Amino acid sequence: MSTSTGGRHTSAFDVRLIIALLLGVYGAVLTIMGAGFTSDDDLAKADNVNINLWAGIAMLVAAVLFVAWAKIRPLVIPAAETTEEPAAGDTTETS
């Protein structure tokens, strides 16, 4: 059942898109809350900073950035025999 060198499976999912999904949904909910549904009491709590709105917008921006990153540098599906790190001796970097 387990062939040890079956090659790397393609990554079934990209964690960047999941992060974008989470931040996107949170951002959308918070922005709507901030724009219309945050009571004056809640506003006063935070010293009249509409933190829902601002945090919401920031999260939306972050979500867009993650999607952009995932689009610009999509996951590379490694070649079948990338089981071990190739022992490339071509470096000059010292430790």
Next chain:
Amino acid sequence: MVLAQANLRLDANAIDYLLLAFYFTLVLGIGYLAKRQVSTSLDFFLSGRSLPAWVTGLAFISANLGAIEVMGMSANGAQYGMPTAHYFWVGAIPAMLFLGIVMMPFYYGSKVRSVPEFMLRRFGKPAHLVNGISFATAQILIAGANLFLLAKIVNVLLGWPIWLAIILAAVVVLTYTALGGLSAAIYNEVLQFFVIVAALVPLTIVGLVKVGGWQGLVDKIGLAPGSQPDVNSWPGTNITGFGSPFWSVVGLVFGLGFVLSFGYWTTNFVEVQRAMASKSMSAARRTPIIGAFPKMFVPFIVIIPGMIAAVTVTELMGANRTALVGDKSAPSGATFNDALLLLMRDLLPNGMLGVALAGLLASFMAGMAANLSSFNTVFSYDIWQSYIKKDRPDDYYLKLGRWVTAGGTILAIGTAFIASTYANLMDYLQQLFSFFNAPLFATFILGMFWKRMTATAGWTGLVSGTLAAVGVFLLSETGAIDLPGQGASFVGAGAAFVVDIVVSVAVTYATAPKPEAQLVGLVYSLTPKETRQHSTTGEDAGWYRNPALLAGIVLAITIILNIIF
């Protein structure tokens, strides 16, 4: 933990619960998706060594950004102020850089699957078994403590009964770690990192606006009467308990900075496992260094909220503070551990509150998942496969890993109930770290750089170092030496380190060394230069992927931060 006495119930509404539920859906979804990638035991225990460096780097610090970090460091911030940042800038950062630059080539290059396995290759079976068992035991104890803290938070904030919260949280963590193994744990740690940042950054900003910015905070602290948190990080006499600023600095640099932190970050398999899961030597070396970038700035979102809480939350001010600093319970019933929660209660509106809740719960779950995923690796590879059932097909160990995860969870539920009987949980855990990590670090450093060091020296050094730390702990408990603050664990770590070195050297000269041929790849001087290096082509090309350069940048920023604060 006397959380329950203060009124911490947050008035979460439907929106907050909805945001929380969405987070849990994603967490379980990640477990399910990660399962599709798991077909061998290496996939399960080390993510098939396939993850990119930014993922493992964030997981590296997230695994540590658990209950102790978030709650404990903000509590420290409320009590001591900026000196708490030493845990990050003097403690964690240099050690993380050292791990990436110096030690990772041995870990990753020798292809060991765990830190105890490195002990096996370098020092043979006795040291391996000692380290494997003590590590597995410590992980279960810590997982239980994380689970208990998680349940306690749920209980206090949302009013669910403790036992229900413990079991529910255990089931969620078990589900995703047993399904997806280390990948699921790591991906969730990355997700958790962003939730925590999304929760704490707005909290810090609102808090700072409320007190009138950093200057406002400094002024408020200056005006308030009595012992207040310190706004400068050096010399940090209040945190070490040393009267003299000079010895305080020495204690910080040697005890915390060198022994405790290097010991923790470089030999703690919970952390190192994240780097071992990365896809190449270069990525493995970059893991702790990339982690160091956000780690530098974590103090600002955990310590500063703690300090803000100290001057704005009524439960922690005035007479309450005087009582708490004097080690007595405050009239309000709050403790410094509650600082972050109280601040959230005071400042965040519904909506942000849900995000903050998700962030807190996420951090506790991630801590426990990290304990579990390293426990099952060490138990399966280093105890079961090495000493109980050898030479079974890989499939057997993959299945075993899932069962061990389940078993570990059940044990953790047990230790969670034990943990619930301790009043001073965090100090107890910090002590455990100093027992196990300081001697381990001494043995590692000697073993890596001194080829003569013998197998017997390996395990005798470990055992005697641990005994020395326990000795210091007992002396300070019985009052024979008096060090308030966190000085006792700094001294204990120092003692463990010194005793370990002395015993190891003495034993080495009395016993025969291992043949050099067996030490290639494990000892610095016997490892050919090429195998210590990594490729700089293809996916590892570019100056921004050069570990040494990245480390230099981190170091420079850290020094600047130390000067400013």
